[in-house]
Amino acid sequence: MVLFDVVSLFTKVPIQLALNIAKQRLQSDPELNQRTGLSTADLIKGREICLNSTNFAFHGKHYKQVFGTAMGSPVSSVVANLVMEDIETRALETFTHPPRLWKRYVDDTFVIMKRSKLSEFLTHLNTIESSIQFTMEKEKGCLPFLDLLIKRSPSGHLLSAVYRKATHSDRYLNFK
Secondary structure (H helix, E strand, O other): OEEEEEOOHHHHOOHHHHHHHHHHHHHOOOOHHHHOOOOHHHHHHHHHHHHOOOEEEEOOEEEEOOOOOOOOOHHHHHHHHHHHHHHHHHHHHHOOOOOOEEEEEOOEEEEEOOHHHHHHHHHHHHHHOOOOOEEEEEOOOEEEEOOEEEEEOOOOOEEEEEOOOOOOOOOOOOOO
16 A cells, blocks of 8 residues: 655646646537537636736735645645646556556555565656656555545454544634
8 A cells, every 4th residue: 555645736836738628628518518608729728827827925925826726726636636637647647567556536546566566666667747746655564545544454344433633622703
């Protein structure tokens, strides 16, 4: 068992790649014209404007983000997911010994594969898109994935329990 995690996903997503993937997906959607009167070109132009218009202020100075998607922008998660789908598809289709299991949520991926292929696969993942780089955490009896602690039983079955980081305080803010 191993985890692969993307380093700073949102700020590393190449905008042009994201637009190309979105265009391909829209062009291959046979029902697009039933959901909107906008053309693929119009939809891509709108997304391009959104993705290239990220401005923010920091310590009284104004900046324009020139690479990646904005943290917290509603379109960023959709775009990042499209890019991650493309990267994982290319990685899994082109690796000679793909993982037995690949489960991804945004930029966190739980994988089961041969130990002897882990380093080779990490290198392969990191060559798919130069700006998207993965780190790897190997199993040490158990592995935290999202809010789960995944353990291997003596018989080899996977067991899970609720996982909380050491910094978790069990305190919650009142919504009022």
